Amino acid sequence: MLKTIIFDCDGVMFDSQNSNRHYYNSLLTHFGFSEMNEDELHYVHIHSVYDSVKHIFRNYPQQSIEQVHEYRRANSYLPFLKHMDMEPDLLNFLEKTRDNYNLAIATNRSDTMMPLLKEFKLEHYFGKVMTADNSPRPKPAADPLLEIIKHFDCMIDEAIYIGDSTVDEETAKNCGMRLIAFKNDELDADYHVESFTEILKLPVFAD
Numbered sequence: 001m002l003k004t005i006i007f008d009c010d011g012v013m014f015d016s017q018n019s020n021r022h023y024y025n026s027l028l029t030h031f032g033f034s035e036m037n038e039d040e041l042h043y044v045h046i047h048s049v050y051d052s053v054k055h056i057f058r059n060y061p062q063q064s065i066e067q068v069h070e071y072r073r074a075n076s077y078l079p080f081l082k083h084m085d086m087e088p089d090l091l092n093f094l095e096k097t098r099d100n101y102n103l104a105i106a107t108n109r110s111d112t113m114m115p116l117l118k119e120f121k122l123e124h125y126f127g128k129v130m131t132a133d134n135s136p137r138p139k140p141a142a143d144p145l146l147e148i149i150k151h152f153d154c155m156i157d158e159a160i161y162i163g164d165s166t167v168d169e170e171t172a173k174n175c176g177m178r179l180i181a182f183k184n185d186e187l188d189a190d191y192h193v194e195s196f197t198e199i200l201k202l203p204v205f206a207d
Contacts, residue, residue, distance in 0.1 A: 002160060005097060005159070006104045006106050009107040013122075014087065014116070016085075023077065024056055031071075046165040047108055048132035049109070076115075077111075077115060081119045084116065097200075098125055103126050105126055105131075106130045106144035106148060107132075107139075108131070110132045111131075117129070127151070140167050142171060162182055168187075178191075180193060
């Protein structure tokens, strides 16, 4: 029986590509470097901020990565939240599931996750939020998912993960958890959907 629903953030709860573009380009331009190309944008969309910063500054060995992180930590992410677009049927899905399932988040976002939830008034829906900051290892390691099922005292087969990227696919496989692929038919997943409304119609929710 399904007991726990775990959400990825970027690409699932929110369309954050435009926000990521503005955010990481702001770091590059602050230090005098060119903006990201499309391959780099795709990379930062699915990786942690630590891996992303390392990746987009990889061609600038003269730049201290720690200095980039110091600048990042000293400047609020809040101005970039205006570029985030929440999935239109997310709230309805949360309202319909909150009383019957444990809801949690497993994301490679770091210190931006809680401000994002607060900005959109979503924090009260989730009993556990795992990020790149509080997980022993970030995705694609299975640690965030394992910490969540431990928190809710449930089994792997009593949980399901909603993700949109190859990182999410690998994360679910690393612990044997079922995966709902969100708007990505290319993932190897148990189910494929284009919206949260479709998720409620899946057989796993009829058990």
